Amino acid sequence: MLELARLSKTYADGTHALADITLEVRESEIVSLVGGSGCGKTTLLRLIAGLDRPSSGEIRLDGERLTEPNPSVGIVFQEPRLLPWLSVADNVGFGLSALSGGERRARVAHALDRVGLSEHAGRWPRELSGGQQQRVAIARAFVTEPKLLLLDEPFSALDAFTRASLHEHLLGLWDESRPTVLLVTHDVQEAVTLADRAVVMQPKPGRIFDEQPLRLARPRDKLSPGFESATRRLLSTLDNSLKPAHLAKAERGREAAALWW
């Protein structure tokens, strides 16, 4: 289980990026963080990954406190971030240098097979398309079998078709080891497609606005009424989160009045 307790981040220049984030994510749960730009979603992932330090609060994974990069936490960035001087297979196996050669090759081959890139194992990253490169990055994160996987808008630069096929690859890989997943996205439909729960964040400073469970049967049908109503509900929550505070309060007041009547 991932626990975030009163997590805050203020940068050296005084930017208040995150305020008082408290969140629990169950084992094997897929949670998506949704929110407008600048609401600290990426900052939050960087804190959990150990790339930045929180100003206050703490992060625990299965009771163990995380303060720096941890072997049980994997991350896929917005860009593939492949090392251009390594072949596709060597990129996937980059984090496995502690394993023996045979074991490493077997794991890499399996992961490449799962993302459908076996025949590209010996190529350079530059020879792959953007979607293929991101698949390599996903394989690189999964191959170390992390308990917690952080995904920072990994599909945002891809076209709709590629994105849909990557969603399938991701769920297929997830199903093998069932890690806990924290997915940052600004795409509501993506959140509803993948997540068990959506957490909506609000900017200035970044904080949690609301959350919405997504209890839809898998595999999910994008045309089913349940999918559509969940999408619509999440969109309206997101809309509310982007309104200035006083407007939101006035609206809540109006709703209360309507109930009273």
Added chain:
Amino acid sequence: MAEIAAPAQAQGERRAGSSSGAFPIAPGVKWALGLFLPLGLALGWELAVRAGLAEGRLMPPPSRIAETLYALARSGELWTHAWATLWRVAVGFAIGAASGILLGALSGTSEAARRLLDPTLQALRAIPSIAWVPLFILWFGIFEASKVALIAVGTFFPVYLGVAGAILSVDRKLVEVGRIFRLSRLDLARRILLPAVLPELLVSLRSGLGLGFMFVVAAEFMGASEGLGYLLVDGQQLGKPDQILAAIIAFAVMGKAADSLLVAATRPLVRWQDVARERL
């Protein structure tokens, strides 16, 4: 109107189809194209001298230069001089490049080292390297040591700057990948920094090598009994322009050969690079 527009359109299509511009060049001709200008000029000059249109005393025709070069090669003199020059460049380049890589790596990876070293090195760099010649002669004598020292100084600065600059500009995003996989400082240097700076390191080594050949001439001007630079001075003092030109040609061939060797030896290391064109 339509008739005028049509050929222009066809030309545009052809341009889009070929990568080398408006006039496609056959592969065999591409290589020969570079030889066209020098060979044409040489042939023109030869004919002009033969026809009596030019005197050719101060600017000897190619045939006389070739004769001189052949005579020098046959007597073994050419090899003695070329070998002396090559040895000086090799030793000076090795010392200069090694210290440039070492200090450049220090300066690039540690801020403390950069603050300590860089201002002094930048100040030293501002001194024209030839200005060291009198001092080096006083310190190291007029024989090999002072010459090698001058070449090493000339090679050092481009390599130092190239390495330090390359390390400082390594993509933070790739360094973060290393941090995510918890690489030690040594592994980070070996598995991420080194391959990332390699292309720029090779470029700086090449310019260092070029400067090495420049400074070997200066070094041999300041008093040498052998070396291609000595052939130049000797040719000037005895009024033998054909010997000067023969030495210049030997320099050109040697410099180009050394550079090509460096490029060929290191090409397998940078095969992964995503470059649009073959580099010069």
